[in-house]
Amino acid sequence: MKKHIQAFVLLFFATTLFAAAQSDNISPQRKQAIDSLALEKVKDLSKYISIIGSKETQFSEANRVMDRAEELFAPGAEMGVSSINSQEVAYYPVRRYFERLMALNYDNVKISWYDIHYISDLERQPDGRYVGVVTIYQRFEGTSAETGLNYKDTTKKDITIYVEKKQTQVAGRTIEFWDVMLGDIRVTETSA
């Protein structure tokens, strides 16, 4: 069903964006549509992070979800993590970050998200692709029954999005559409 929905979304963007896709400029209306698509991808990522982090998720299922989550990203994407105590950024490939999340030693993990997000303007890169940043906030709570350890943090996630005009064939016609991929993510622990 998900694949069907994605196909419809693609079709929607392809048809409604077709006329203006002739030009490389992004109008405010198109920007809004791209923002929505970017938010969908971020929402998918958030859902995957919650599943990967949950202790109720089987190992095989977590691996499958990690595969799906990785598909959201452009190749070579990294997570850059810093804490309140150390502003130095620790770098992890996206897959490694997910694996660390899965391996956290808590009996119960709860990952939730604040009802706030921010989407930057899109800027064009030298290669013609557009880049933007979506900011969201995540709450993490981990408890360990054995040690009584209870850890909580709130992190700000600044997520790179790459926006690219692509082409596809639909019924023999070449249709242009805008696609969104996720890129590097900066994770900052906040004081909240």
Next chain:
Amino acid sequence: MKRLSLLVILIITSIQFAPGQGLYGPGQIKDDGRFAASTKQLNQFFRRFNAEESQDGLTRYYAGDEEYHNRELRTKYISLLFDNQTSNIPENLKQEFKDQVLSESYPQYLNFHRGNWFAEVSTVFQYKGKREDITLFMKLEEEGLGYEWVIDKVTFDSFKRFFDKADGNKKPFLHPLSHELGFMNLRKALQDNKKPESYTPDEFEPDYLTIFLYEIKNGNIKFETVKGVKFHFFQIDNWYFEVAQFNRPGFNTGWLVSNLSKYSDEKEKEVILNYIYDQE
């Protein structure tokens, strides 16, 4: 077919309403206003400074929109864009700055692509087996079909210590008749002397960026991490301000003005730039 159309319409409708509905549905945590108030990206600093977004940050205003560059909205925003907890910028200086940028006859705005602003990035590198702090100054430049950040200057104490040029009658020199001897004294100057920079002209300034790149290419400097970023703005006539990130509890957080100075001419601007770049 009708069901298909209905489904497509449903999807379109849900996509278009997504931005206003928050991301995650039931179970999400309600922000108490702190994250909404925070200037979350430098992009938001630009938008707030110029009054180019709604107060909830969800609507971008464009030229032609009623609220775009609205003076009342800007007045509210700009007051919130100062670090009001630690930076100790005098109130009268802030007010003078605000009066100028909010002037009814000649309001001034920030522009992402107009230059006259740059980033200062504090980094850590491995150099000769030790962790060393190196500061990179980055500027935005037009390239190909868009823009890119490029490294404009580098400050690194270990490089600066290399170049310690004396002057006057204390400095080593090549005497003024060296040419008659075919500059044979270059051997003593360059082979035995620890300060070859002594033999450079008055106007000589070491180019640390070139040395930095050379050392990276030779594998002598290896990148480790980024420690912090701040931004320096010279876009407002006769004003310099610094923007830094404040990660702390409360409502006065995110990217905020941490330093503000007024200068009267290019010479004074040069003094500020020299202080920031710290090349001597």
